Amino acid sequence: MSERQTEGFRFVEVAPQIYAAISPAQGLDITDAGLMDNFSNAGIILCGEGLVCDTCFDLPHARELLDFCREQTGHSPKYVVNTHGHWDHFWGNQVFEGSALMGHKDIVKDCASSGKKAVPLFKMIYRSKGLRGILSKLMAGQFKGHLPEGKPFQMVVELTDKDFDLTGVVPTPPTVLFEGKTVLDLGGCRVELIPLGAVHSASDTVAWLPKEKILFAGDIFADCSLPTSLPGARRWLEVLDYILDELCPVAIVPGHGEVYNLERAKSQRDYFRALVEQFEAAYTDTISQEALLDKMDLSEYLDHRPRLAWIMSVKNMFAQARKKK
Ligand SMILES: [Zn+2]
Numbered sequence: 001m002s003e004r005q006t007e008g009f010r011f012v013e014v015a016p017q018i019y020a021a022i023s024p025a026q027g028l029d030i031t032d033a034g035l036m037d038n039f040s041n042a043g044i045i046l047c048g049e050g051l052v053c054d055t056c057f058d059l060p061h062a063r064e065l066l067d068f069c070r071e072q073t074g075h076s077p078k079y080v081v082n083t084h085g086h087w088d089h090f091w092g093n094q095v096f097e098g099s100a101l102m103g104h105k106d107i108v109k110d111c112a113s114s115g116k117k118a119v120p121l122f123k124m125i126y127r128s129k130g131l132r133g134i135l136s137k138l139m140a141g142q143f144k145g146h147l148p149e150g151k152p153f154q155m156v157v158e159l160t161d162k163d164f165d166l167t168g169v170v171p172t173p174p175t176v177l178f179e180g181k182t183v184l185d186l187g188g189c190r191v192e193l194i195p196l197g198a199v200h201s202a203s204d205t206v207a208w209l210p211k212e213k214i215l216f217a218g219d220i221f222a223d224c225s226l227p228t229s230l231p232g233a234r235r236w237l238e239v240l241d242y243i244l245d246e247l248c249p250v251a252i253v254p255g256h257g258e259v260y261n262l263e264r265a266k267s268q269r270d271y272f273r274a275l276v277e278q279f280e281a282a283y284t285d286t287i288s289q290e291a292l293l294d295k296m297d298l299s300e301y302l303d304h305r306p307r308l309a310w311i312m313s314v315k316n317m318f319a320q321a322r323k324k325k
Pocket residue numbers: 084086200201219255
């Protein structure tokens with residue numbers, strides 16, 4: 001397996017001609033007091049006419065993906081696929097002029113809400129240290145009482161703007177929309193685009209390579225995955241069962257973080273299952289949020305994942321359950 005480091009990515013060859021473009025870890029102490037340590041990843045298939053899965057969040061990073069394809073194959077990829085419509089997975093689309101921009105028909109809703117209006121707001125936040133500080137404090141407020149002593153809340157938003165360059169971003173949603181499972185043939189490499197419905201976003205799709213048993217998973221797998229309602233967490237678990245028991249991938253390229261092997265992927269399922277089971281066992285219509293959090297203990301599942309992610313999930317699941325009542 002070869003690896004190549006560029007300014008913005010580590011390109012890891014997960015099978016011949018198939019790469020994960022991994023965003024570097026930022027060195028934040030997420031196991032103690034943070035939510036996320038790296039930006040988004042992409043997948044690259046150089047076989048046949050080529051495919052890029054997700055395009056990251058700014059034009060310099062997207063250009064690195066395009067340059068990598070061109071250097072290796074002499075041409076731009078024919079296909080660009082977006083796993084979902086969150087800004088950090090599709091804002092680089094415009095760089096791939098001439099490629100077919102593909103996505104499930106329902107992701108356009110999410111693309112629109114993390115679209116044009118969000119760009120000036122994000123630029124403002126990332127350019128101003130003061131605003132980043134305020135946002136960080138607001139987020140820290142969410143975890144009051146759960147932050148370890150002396151550890152400030154950390155999120156990628158604390159990075160300086162050298163890591164971002166949102167100049168020129170014009171959110172460009174996919175235009176080649178599909179509804180059901182869609183199969184592409186890249187010079188003998190079969191790629192199945194499998195829509196999963198609303199799981200992490202309004203509409204998630206994974207790209208599955210059945211011969212190589214590699215999955216480009218978007219944010220269905222990520223160390224910072226956050227289910228936000230009990231039905232949502234149950235649905236997510238069903239999707240994890242389908243992926244891990246029926247597809248049985250040997251490598252999963254997650255939306256954020258390092259490439260997963262099957263064992264690491266299963267640990268995400270164990271964590272989600274414990275989250276759902278413990279929430280169901282502890283929740284009552286009269287319990288307070290704090291008492292609910294006190295009754296739950298997910299520490300044994302938090303090896304690689306942010307300690308605060310489960311607190312955020314439980315708060316959201318609690319709010320949804322109360323709303324329903
Ligand atoms: Zn996402």
